[in-house]
Amino acid sequence: MTQDNDRVELLWRDARPGLSTDRVVVAAVEVADEEGLAGLSMRKVAERLGFTTMSLYRHVPSRDHLVDLMRDAVLGEPTSDDPDAPWRQRLETAVRQGWELRRRHPWLAEERSTRHVPGPNALAHYEHLLSILASTPLPPAEVVATAGLLGRFLDAEALALVEAARAERETGISDEEFWSARDALWSRMSNYPTLTALWEAGAFDQPDPFEFGLARLLDSIELRVQQREVTRDETCAVCGTPIPQPPSGRPRTYCSRRCQQRAYRTRNR
Numbered sequence: 001m002t003q004d005n006d007r008v009e010l011l012w013r014d015a016r017p018g019l020s021t022d023r024v025v026v027a028a029v030e031v032a033d034e035e036g037l038a039g040l041s042m043r044k045v046a047e048r049l050g051f052t053t054m055s056l057y058r059h060v061p062s063r064d065h066l067v068d069l070m071r072d073a074v075l076g077e078p079t080s081d082d083p084d085a086p087w088r089q090r091l092e093t094a095v096r097q098g099w100e101l102r103r104r105h106p107w108l109a110e111e112r113s114t115r116h117v118p119g120p121n122a123l124a125h126y127e128h129l130l131s132i133l134a135s136t137p138l139p140p141a142e143v144v145a146t147a148g149l150l151g152r153f154l155d156a157e158a159l160a161l162v163e164a165a166r167a168e169r170e171t172g173i174s175d176e177e178f179w180s181a182r183d184a185l186w187s188r189m190s191n192y193p194t195l196t197a198l199w200e201a202g203a204f205d206q207p208d209p210f211e212f213g214l215a216r217l218l219d220s221i222e223l224r225v226q227q228r229e230v231t232r233d234e235t236c237a238v239c240g241t242p243i244p245q246p247p248s249g250r251p252r253t254y255c256s257r258r259c260q261q262r263a264y265r266t267r268n269r
Contacts, residue, residue, distance in 0.1 A: 007065060011072060011119035021059040023049060025069045029105070032070060035169075036162055037110040042066070067111060072119030074105045078128040088222055090132045092214070095150055098125075099210060102158035106165065109158035137228035139240035146221055153217060157210050238263050 027048045032040045046053040060066045133143040236255035254260040
């Protein structure tokens with residue numbers, strides 16, 4: 001528990017003159033951009049800065065703490081947008097900004113965990129994404145689930161970049177060169193007629209996988225929003241569970257006393 005509190009204090013540190021923590025973070029980002037997180041070590045960061053490895057520990061307690069700081073540093077503050085723009089346009093812009101960050105720093109996707117301590121910039125990005133989704137008729141549970149779905153999509157696409165770059169560094173050949181040399185495999189493709197027909201039709205000359213995936217995700221989210229728009233007066237305002245409405249009198253807003261209390265606590269925070 002103490003270690004977690006130390007991480008919070010480190011992430012929310014004040015920028016003080018002469019403090020070299022920021023220099024350590026900048027150098028670590030450069031190493032990770034070149035070699036991925038697998039190639040990041042305190043020793044390599046120290047060598048880049050021209051200091052001993054032990055000297056870094058006066059400013060960053062461990063490699064894990066350093067990765068936390070790196071992540072928040074490269075995220076920066078989210079770019080402001082027009083809150084009056086359509087929600088789909090705002091959501092697409094936010095996801096594209098996340099993709100550009102991961103293209104510049106693919107290692108952001110390498111170490112996903114439910115126990116990463118977020119810094120101020122990470123929470124600001126999450127807040128921005130949630131605020132866009134919360135402006136739709138989606139119930140709270142689906143707002144959070146949709147944000148998680150988009151984050152996992154971004155990380156999956158970034159990991160593909162990480163793996164391709166790692167393989168090329170380790171072997172010295174690109175993916176295209178690797179598969180072009182697999183003649184023994186291609187000669188056996190005739191045994192698989194569907195695969196062969198798709199190959200000959202150019203099906204594997206795929207569009208940009210990120211663009212394709214993003215469009216499909218946005219389409220499915222928009223469909224869900226439209227469904228909620230139609231049924232939002234018939235579902236719980238908190239969890240989205242369908243609510244049987246009484247034949248007369250005031251319509252029910254919540255499916256249970258528990259959801260009603262949750263809504264009350266949220267309003268009064």
